[in-house]
Amino acid sequence: MTRNVRIVSPVDGSIVAERPLADDAALDAALAAAREAQRAWRATPIPARAEILTRAVDAMLAMADEIVPELAWQMGRPVRYGMGELRGFEERARHMIAIAEEALAPIRPEAMEGFTRFIARGPLGTVLVIAPWNYPFLTAVNSIVPALMAGNAVVLKHATQTLLVGERFAQAFAKAGLPEGLFANLVLSHTQAARAIGSGLVHQVNFTGSVEGGRAMEAAASGRFIGVGLELGGKDPAYVRADADLEHAIETLVDGAMFNSGQSCCGIERIYVEEAVYDRFVEGAVALTRGYVLDTPLDEATTLGPMVTAAGADFVRGQVAEAVRAGASALIDPAAFPRDAAGSTWMAPQIVVDVDHSMSLMCEESFGPVVGIMKVRGEDEAIRLMNDSDYGLSAAIFTRDLEAAARIGAALETGTVFANRCDYLDPALAWTGVKNTGRGATLSRLGYETLTRPKSFHLRHPG
Incomplete structure (x- = not known):
């Protein structure tokens, strides 16, 4: 048959x-x-x-x-x-x-x-x-x-x-x-x-x-x-240095985390921000994320569509809930996105802070419209955390100092290093990865x- x-x-x-x-x-x-x-x-x-x-x-x-x-x-x-x-x-x-x-x-x-x-x-x-x-x-x-x-x-x-x-x-x-x-x-x-x-x-x-x-x-x-x-797949990280163009970093990284409802193997799933600019980065990222329109993808005004399966959406909701139980804070109110509903394909975008690497949200691939943001003291801590992953597809560094970006990139366990951009494949460069x-x-x-x-x-x- x-x-x-x-x-x-x-x-x-x-x-x-x-x-x-x-x-x-x-x-x-x-x-x-x-x-x-x-x-x-x-x-x-x-x-x-x-x-x-x-x-x-x-x-x-x-x-x-x-x-x-x-x-x-x-x-x-x-x-x-x-x-x-x-x-x-x-x-x-x-x-x-x-x-x-x-x-x-x-x-x-x-x-x-x-x-x-x-x-x-x-x-x-x-x-x-x-x-x-x-x-x-x-x-x-x-x-x-x-x-x-x-x-x-x-x-x-x-x-x-x-x-x-x-x-x-x-x-x-x-x-x-x-x-x-x-x-x-x-x-x-x-x-x-x-x-x-x-x-x-x-x-x-x-x-x-x-x-x-x-x-x-x-x-x-x-x-x-x-x-x-x-x-x-991946659990791709970004590092925002204190000297970064902060407005550009916020706009680029929120898009890199939320585009395609976060369903991208090279999407940004975790962000490490130097403490001097951390509060301003989080404030800007939250404001931008609140502006997304979660609605039918057939409408030209929609900027965020449904996830492809309800099971995938519920998995991401579970990661967020687990992180919150462990002390994290979810900064976006799902009630502001009327389509969002447990058990459905519709999930509001989410930004989570006060996270650490004991939480699956920062270690396991989410593949949804969520990103965790951590405060770091400097590049040594950022490099250690960015490399603390079973995946290695791409990593993004936001800084005005391209020599620093190249130096940091050389220490990262990843297939592609970006500076001041993310979530893009250049066909003139090899697309490859390491680890899982x-x-x-x-x-x-x-x-x-x-x-x-x-x-x-x-x-x-x-x-």
């Missing part, structure tokens, strides 16, 4: 879409088709690949008027921000297309008389991309476009909550004329995803999701000798490394 999966909207609990799970025969057929299509695609010149993928980007952007409200219904992001994700999608895709020829060019060591020597970079075969719901276009494009540009085939398993995003990718590639079989969007169960990984027909897995999900990916790939790229955030890198020239394999040529000249 075919089992269907449903997208349940966090907006009103309605069914946005319903799709059948692919059966094993469909999965096997897609993997076989990918293998056949990739054999021809790997011989296609990079400029020809770039032409097709550029058309695909254009085709995706042409669907923007449909995609923006579709996203709001699927995962709750306000429509006023919907084009932001598509602009990020375009930036990353076009950058990875533009750098492909140089990034994939042979590496040539110093000349040696009588010999021709170089390292070629060839595609792996088929890349399985398992993408999450929170930034469904951005997280997927990080792997899909460079994988195809590198000469691979791609099979996409998107999160159930954002199944329509996978269909949009398929539509864009079809309109662009991508060879049939080279990209497949499949609705798969966890068991089927594991079956695909262990099939011998997948040569790289790029997964974005939970730590437990990452462990499942590694277990499925055990003994296959294939690459597994993992981005597994995972391993591997996407974007930049380094993003092509895990999507290709090196092949050395050592050619002695005759005579």
